[in-house]
Amino acid sequence: MSAYVPLAVKYRPQRFCEVVGQDTTVRIITGGIRKNRLGPALLFSGARGVGKTTIARILAKALRCENRDADNPEPCCRCDSCLNFSRDGYTDVIEMDAASNTGVDDVREIIESSAYRPTFGDFKIFIVDEVHMLSKSAFNALLKTLEEPPPHVKFLFATTETHKIPKTVTSRVLRFDLKKPDGNLIAQHLSSVCNREGIAADAETLALIAKAADGSIRDGLSILDQAVNVSENETLSICHIKDMLNVSDDNDTVDLLELILFADIKSSVSKYREIIGRSGSAEKIINALADFVYALTCLKTNITPPEQIISENLIPRLKKISEEIALSSLSVIWQMLIKGTEELRFCDRADIIPEMILIRIAYASGLPDLGKLMNNLVQDNGLPENKKIFRDEGDDRKTETISLVDEALKMFSNAKTEQDG
Numbered sequence: 001m002s003a004y005v006p007l008a009v010k011y012r013p014q015r016f017c018e019v020v021g022q023d024t025t026v027r028i029i030t031g032g033i034r035k036n037r038l039g040p041a042l043l044f045s046g047a048r049g050v051g052k053t054t055i056a057r058i059l060a061k062a063l064r065c066e067n068r069d070a071d072n073p074e075p076c077c078r079c080d081s082c083l084n085f086s087r088d089g090y091t092d093v094i095e096m097d098a099a100s101n102t103g104v105d106d107v108r109e110i111i112e113s114s115a116y117r118p119t120f121g122d123f124k125i126f127i128v129d130e131v132h133m134l135s136k137s138a139f140n141a142l143l144k145t146l147e148e149p150p151p152h153v154k155f156l157f158a159t160t161e162t163h164k165i166p167k168t169v170t171s172r173v174l175r176f177d178l179k180k181p182d183g184n185l186i187a188q189h190l191s192s193v194c195n196r197e198g199i200a201a202d203a204e205t206l207a208l209i210a211k212a213a214d215g216s217i218r219d220g221l222s223i224l225d226q227a228v229n230v231s232e233n234e235t236l237s238i239c240h241i242k243d244m245l246n247v248s249d250d251n252d253t254v255d256l257l258e259l260i261l262f263a264d265i266k267s268s269v270s271k272y273r274e275i276i277g278r279s280g281s282a283e284k285i286i287n288a289l290a291d292f293v294y295a296l297t298c299l300k301t302n303i304t305p306p307e308q309i310i311s312e313n314l315i316p317r318l319k320k321i322s323e324e325i326a327l328s329s330l331s332v333i334w335q336m337l338i339k340g341t342e343e344l345r346f347c348d349r350a351d352i353i354p355e356m357i358l359i360r361i362a363y364a365s366g367l368p369d370l371g372k373l374m375n376n377l378v379q380d381n382g383l384p385e386n387k388k389i390f391r392d393e394g395d396d397r398k399t400e401t402i403s404l405v406d407e408a409l410k411m412f413s414n415a416k417t418e419q420d421g
């Protein structure tokens with residue numbers, strides 16, 4: 001029985017056309033290969049897992065491919081050079097992790113080796129990962145070679161922290177800032193891998209995995225691997241995956257949001273307890289609610305919410321909710337959530353604060369809309385006879401509203417006095 005190859009390894013891109021979510025970078029690099037106009041040093045920056053070293057390796061392979069021609073920038077993946085690329089003893093592509101080789105001596109080895117031509121092929125290539133970890137003296141030593149590099153040398157640097165690299169170095173490299181691919185793109189990629197692997201998974205499940213991957217295709221594929229292990233008959237079940245990831249999915253959070261928006265205090269709290277029982281992080285839940293209130297506000301004002309905030313499959317549901325809620329209410333709820341986040345951070349009662357935040361918001365959502373009331377007041381009752389609109393007193397919410405209206409009227413008249421004075 002042959003050893004199992006993890007999906008993240010099996011589906012690691014071997015050609016530029018297989019790279020997901022880095023179209024601009026790939027376009028510039030393949031254009032540079034075609035026109036033979038890539039400089040001696042390139043720097044790939046971006047978060048962990050966005051594909052920096054993957055692109056660097058494909059580029060190294062393409063530059064050394066024996067079938068390289070001006071029309072096709074892709075490595076052929078068939079010639080001896082391409083086939084031997086990942087094997088030990090492939091001496092003309094040297095990979096170094098600067099996190100564990102930070103000193104000037106480590107860099108000196110690179111510099112000395114760069115003076116010699118490659119054993120075969122046109123280029124000798126140095127891939128330096130986490131290059132920002134090099135010491136100051138190591139950077140200084142490297143700088144001389146970067147200023148006058150031998151024509152057969154290419155440096156491919158990767159970093160998660162560009163700002164830690166000296167300006168003297170960054171000004172001598174061609175820079176590529178790789179963005180995290182959004183959740184929808186990752187979900188699409190996972191879906192195509194599932195098709196090829198005979199794994200059954202619905203869109204909701206893949207969206208959940210894509211969200212947990214947080215911009216890293218590699219992490220997405222690793223989670224998919226684990227998900228298959230906890231599933232039966234290669235069919236992924238969202239419940240298993242929720243348990244496995246220890247998270248609640250977005251639909252749960254929208255359920256909770258809906259309950260507080262429509263003032264169902266009791267169900268809000270029990271839904272919250274159900275979610276916190278799984279995910280364990282109150283801060284995450286409150287932040288996710290804030291994300292959705294932001295998304296609702298966007299939808300209400302015909303602005304497209306960014307894809308990293310909200311996955312595409314939730315938009316129809318949120319759109320429907322947004323039609324039933326006033327913009328002013330969303331704005332109030334937003335402020336209450338943000339204030340709640342601060343309370344959570346500074347008070348030592350993370351066990352009860354979130355429930356109080358939700359109760360407060362659900363209660364406020366049940367109050368009549370202040371804007372509408374003010375309109376009614378002005379139209380039907382005139383100022384300041386505000387109490388006329390409530391014939392039957394005794395309802396808490398109405399009393400609360402009256403005192404709110406009272407306050408609003410006071411503010412209004414103060415502002416007017418100031419203006420007049």
Ligand SMILES: [Zn+2]
Pocket residue numbers: 064065066067068075076077078079080081082083
């Ligand atoms: Zn080749």
